[in-house]
Amino acid sequence: MEIRNKDLLMKYIAAVWVVVLAVVMAGCAGMPGSDVAESAAARPLPYRQFVVGAERPGPFALVLFLHGAGERGDDNAAQLKHGSAELIGYCRKNGIKAVLLFPQCPRDRWWAGKEPPEGGSMLTALEALLDAKTEEFKPDRVYAVGLSMGGFAVWELALRNPERFAAVMPVCGGGDPARAAKLTGLPVLAVHGSADTVVPVRLSREMVRAIWNAGGENVVYQELPLCGHDAWTPAFRCADNWKWLFAQQNQQNQ
Template identity: 40%
Template sequence: MRFWVAVALAALSLPSAVDAKKTPAQPPAVEGQTVQAPVAEGGFPYLLFIPKGYNESGADRWPLVIFLHGSGERGTDINVVKKHGPPMLVEKNPAFPFIVISPQLPEQSDTIGEYWPVPPLEAILDHAMKTLRVDPSRVYLTGLSLGGIATWEWGTTHPEHFAALAPVAAFGDPKKACNAKEVPVWAFHGDHDDAVDTRGDFEMVDALKKCGAAPRLTIYPNTDHWSWVPAYNDPALWMWLLEQRKPLPAKPAK
């Protein structure tokens, strides 16, 4: 708990890239983790975590983490999304210093398909930017397994949204990697993963390096597909995310 309090203070002590005086007033939010309905027809329900102190922080803007779960958490019981990663961490740490959005993918069907489709995720992000005090320079995307694959996909399709990507136990399309060459990346994988080949993250990292980027890749020895356990439980990941900021467009001259 002390660690998360310290990280929360560090997060709020960093100067915001947005002028707080011009932040539109927002109604008080429900702090803690709550279930939210889809923001558009055909969209996904999601868990929304508002950190302790959000309402007392005035016009301050907060970093946002979007977490995409794996295939085992698809369905209609959104509480299963809390089994892993950030939505599990915030249940134990109300001082977790990020707003966290964790959508749930329905069961596979003829209309949904196997992977996370990007448009419903875009709708959730757009809604969050309009209704929450999110710092647009600190929006982070992470996911595990199926969600890690989607992290690579969304992050290389629309890199302009994100200050950093953290895919776990995943793979992507190396042909699209250069689209995200300006986005800091830290990928994670187990060396004994028998569900998603470790080469998937290696190939994406190598492709980024060929574009001149400097991505990070952590390979956990003697670790199977569940590499998200050490990855998300490592405070270094969350401190690293807080250090990453996306340059915002310059304000037009008066």
């Protein structure tokens, strides 16, 4: 997938916030789940939960979606700004039975890195949330998707526990290439804009190259020409990316 008209995308982004909130919040009505989880950092971790296709037979898929730095806060809404409508819409349209989790990072914290030592780790809080929802819904596969700050967290969650996930999709993020050999068995779809001036594209390149060099074969890398930091709009609007994600299975289920 290539982005040939960056200006058109940026005009779209200017209006997407209002549209997404209307669509997503309407879809939230009547769905089971909680809005706040107790985190290991001794403070609440707000999240939105959407259950799609509960009436369908078979096990759930579980998706953890991590927002970027600009959506931090405590309103339990801003984290839905990017990607939620596309993910929910894809699941509904394609009959996917899924639990979709959208936690919100506090304004003074980061999903990964830059943690005050006395405050605990947001990554630990996310892992606790995944543990609780895995126990509740018994999914047969778990995915992690994230953009920018969330993309960094997706890489780190995968490095900490690659066996937890069936696949991950980090968008305009970065990780630790020195540990990339841990991901040789994990399907990864990494997306980055070639003209990103916020998170250098080399960070995704280095992670992907390190996995390939370690023998990993199920890594897909999309570098979007003419695209700056906002690689998430084209990435999440591309139905083939969601199709790829949900096609991946945990190794023990294959």
